[in-house]
Amino acid sequence: xxxxxxxxxxxxxxxxxxxxxxxxxxxxxxxxxxxxxxxxxxxxxxxxxxxxxxxxxxxxxxxxxxxxxxxxxxxxxxxxxxxxxxxxxxxxxxxxxxxxxxxxxxxxxxxxxxxxxxxxxxxxxxxxxxxxxxxxxxxxxxxxxxxxxxxxxxxxxxxxxxxxxxxxxxxxxxxxxxxxxxxxxxxxxxxxxxxxxxxxxxxxxxxxxxxxxxxxxxxxxxxxxxxxxxxxxxxxxxxxxxxxxxxxxxxxxxxxxxxxxx
Amino acid sequence: xxxxxxxxxxxxxxxxxxxxxxxxxxxxxxxxxxxxxxxxxxxxxxxxxxxxxxxxxxxxxxxxxxxxxxxxxxxxxxxxxxxxxxxxxxxxxxxxxxxxxxxxxxxxxxxxxxxxxxxxxxxxxxxxxxxxxxxxxxxxxxxxxxxxxxxxxxxxxxxxxxxxxxxxxxxxxxxxxxxxxxxxxxxxxxxxxxxxxxxxxxxxxxxxxxxxxxxxxxxxxxxxxxxxxxxxxxxxxxxxxxxxxxxxxxxxxxxxxxxxxxxxxxxxxxxxxxxxxxxxxxxxxxxxxxxxxxxxxxxxxxxxxxxxxxxxxxxxxxxx
Numbered sequence: 025x026x027x028x029x030x031x032x033x034x035x036x037x038x039x040x041x042x043x044x045x046x047x048x049x050x051x052x053x054x055x056x057x058x059x060x061x062x063x064x065x066x067x068x069x070x071x072x073x074x075x076x077x078x079x080x081x082x083x084x085x086x087x088x089x090x091x092x093x094x095x096x097x098x099x100x101x102x103x104x105x106x107x108x109x110x111x112x113x114x115x116x117x118x119x120x121x122x123x124x125x126x127x128x129x130x131x132x133x134x135x136x137x138x139x140x141x142x143x144x145x146x147x148x149x150x151x152x153x154x155x156x157x158x159x160x161x162x163x164x165x166x167x168x169x170x171x172x173x174x175x176x177x178x179x180x181x182x183x184x185x186x187x188x189x190x191x192x193x194x195x196x197x198x199x200x201x202x203x204x205x206x207x208x209x210x211x212x213x214x215x216x217x218x219x220x221x222x223x224x225x226x227x228x229x230x231x232x233x234x235x236x237x238x239x240x241x242x243x244x245x246x247x248x249x250x251x252x253x254x255x256x257x258x259x260x261x262x263x264x265x266x267x268x269x270x271x272x273x274x275x276x277x278x279x280x281x282x283x284x285x286x
Numbered sequence: 287x288x289x290x291x292x293x294x295x296x297x298x299x300x301x302x303x304x305x306x307x308x309x310x311x312x313x314x315x316x317x318x319x320x321x322x323x324x325x326x327x328x329x330x331x332x333x334x335x336x337x338x339x340x341x342x343x344x345x346x347x348x349x350x351x352x353x354x355x356x357x358x359x360x361x362x363x364x365x366x367x368x369x370x371x372x373x374x375x376x377x378x379x380x381x382x383x384x385x386x387x388x389x390x391x392x393x394x395x396x397x398x399x400x401x402x403x404x405x406x407x408x409x410x411x412x413x414x415x416x417x418x419x420x421x422x423x424x425x426x427x428x429x430x431x432x433x434x435x436x437x438x439x440x441x442x443x444x445x446x447x448x449x450x451x452x453x454x455x456x457x458x459x460x461x462x463x464x465x466x467x468x469x470x471x472x473x474x475x476x477x478x479x480x481x482x483x484x485x486x487x488x489x490x491x492x493x494x495x496x497x498x499x500x501x502x503x504x505x506x507x508x509x510x511x512x513x514x515x516x517x518x519x520x521x522x523x524x525x526x527x528x529x530x531x532x533x534x535x536x537x538x539x540x541x542x543x544x545x546x547x548x549x550x551x552x553x554x555x556x557x558x559x560x561x562x563x564x565x566x567x568x569x570x571x572x573x574x575x576x577x578x579x580x581x582x583x584x585x586x587x588x589x590x591x592x593x594x595x596x597x598x599x600x601x602x603x604x605x606x
Binding site: 199 | 427468469475511539553555565573596
């Protein structure tokens with residue numbers, strides 16, 4: 025099987041986000057970059073499918089800045105065979121990213137049997153790229169997947185919907201599956217894995233190489249700003265057993281009379 | 287005046303609340319609503335009250351259950367025939383999955399999960415959170431039309447549409463086309479309550495809950511005030527709660543009217559996921575916990591004693 029994994033590199037979840045002075049994006053100079061957490065599940069799932077289907081290859085594809093290749097190196101250290109990077113700024117819209125991923129997959133010369141992605145990237149939180157890419161490739165796809173089993177031709181996947189309910193889908197490969205937390209437990213990259221990853225092939229492409237231009241832009245962002253700070257709230261001490269009941273009664277009362285939410 | 291389609295999902299005799307929120311904001315435009323399946327007459331009058339001029343029930347074979355391909359093909363056909371400028375939907379499980387697919391069939395762009403928007407004449411300008419709400423940006427769409435937008439539930443609020451009148455109900459037959467990813471089964475979730483992303487009130491537990499069984503006290507409070515129960519990443523990673531309950535940057539981003547955080551310290555990724563809640567109550571033993579910087583009402587104390595007292599007070603207040 026030719027297995028592809030699409031990954032994104034995003035700021036670490038503990039990052040404090042600061043808009044640039046001209047408000048066109050965020051300051052990226054001092055950010056710690058990580059692989060998008062949901063993409064780790066996609067890489068792990070690719071490696072599990074590869075292990076179950078002898079002779080399969082796992083190729084990782086990423087669109088983004090070449091300043092740091094952490095996400096691709098991590099994926100290869102976990103066990104992926106090779107990688108493609110489409111060099112671009114880190115704030116392309118979902119349509120451009122999906123089109124670039126499609127172009128990079130075509131450039132690999134391999135026809136995908138299975139494409140795995142995270143369900144969404146935790147930077148722009150759009151939850152669009154997997155569905156756009158599948159539509160562009162005319163592939164069936166299921167998103168927000170928490171369960172995967174099957175063969176090299178047919179898979180059964182579980183998609184999580186409202187309230188933790190699950191839709192169970194039967195899908196014929198080739199298909200695109202977008203993974204959510206819960207589908208598996210991603211492995212850690214071993215030290216030998218990290219050393220080996222340095223020698224694995226990483227091909228760099230430009231947006232022009234994969235047929236993407238400014239004409240593909242669909243979404244315009246501007247006026248990046250921090251959310252308004254809330255004025256400080258009221259704080260009550262209920263550590264003393266004698267005050268507890270009074271404090272709770274007061275807060276519950278305020279929820280009705282002051283906050284008017286009950 | 288733009289011609290706009292609002293896609294909605296049916297829940298028994300009702301449509302999702304977010305559909306009405308969107309309609310209220312589109313006053314003055316030519317707005318139609320469509321759903322897959324038969325829209326009951328109660329729902330038609332509800333939609334009309336909020337400004338829908340036409341309400342379409344889309345019918346066809348293989349559309350009894352959601353399927354990404356079937357719904358996308360059906361909606362694409364209907365939109366092509368109606369030449370709409372914009373297509374809106376709530377950012378629900380279906381909306382988030384479906385709209386990017388349909389948008390791509392038109393080579394068109396989409397703005398995901400906006401929390402606010404205005405129509406400047408015929409031009410859409412939205413606001414959406416990025417980095418799970420650590421910052422916000424203005425979002426606009428360019429390129430081929432129609433343009434697609436999903437709207438976060440509970441973000442706009444319900445506003446009556448002053449131009450509302452009666453809606454004309456109609457049926458249209460649509461084609462689901464070939465479906466290669468087909469639903470075989472639906473497994474119900476543990477909770478029949480509103481999903482976290484749609485809930486009006488959320489009671490969340492953190493690492494201090496100590497074990498899964500202790501979430502019982504949050505369930506009791508939640509049932510008194512009609513809340514959905516959530517959890518922090520620390521609680522989920524410790525195995526106290528399933529990931530479906532996780533609030534935060536790698537879980538669900540929520541915007542309820544009231545958020546009660548119990549034993550949650552307030553890691554930056556959690557605050558990002560709940561900071562747009564209208565009113566926040568925090569209960570924590572640590573007076574310096576970061577959650578208190580975002581709380582409207584902070585209670586320093588032990589959740590295991592405070593929560594049961596609060597449940598009793600809620601009962602008294604609500605006469606239950």
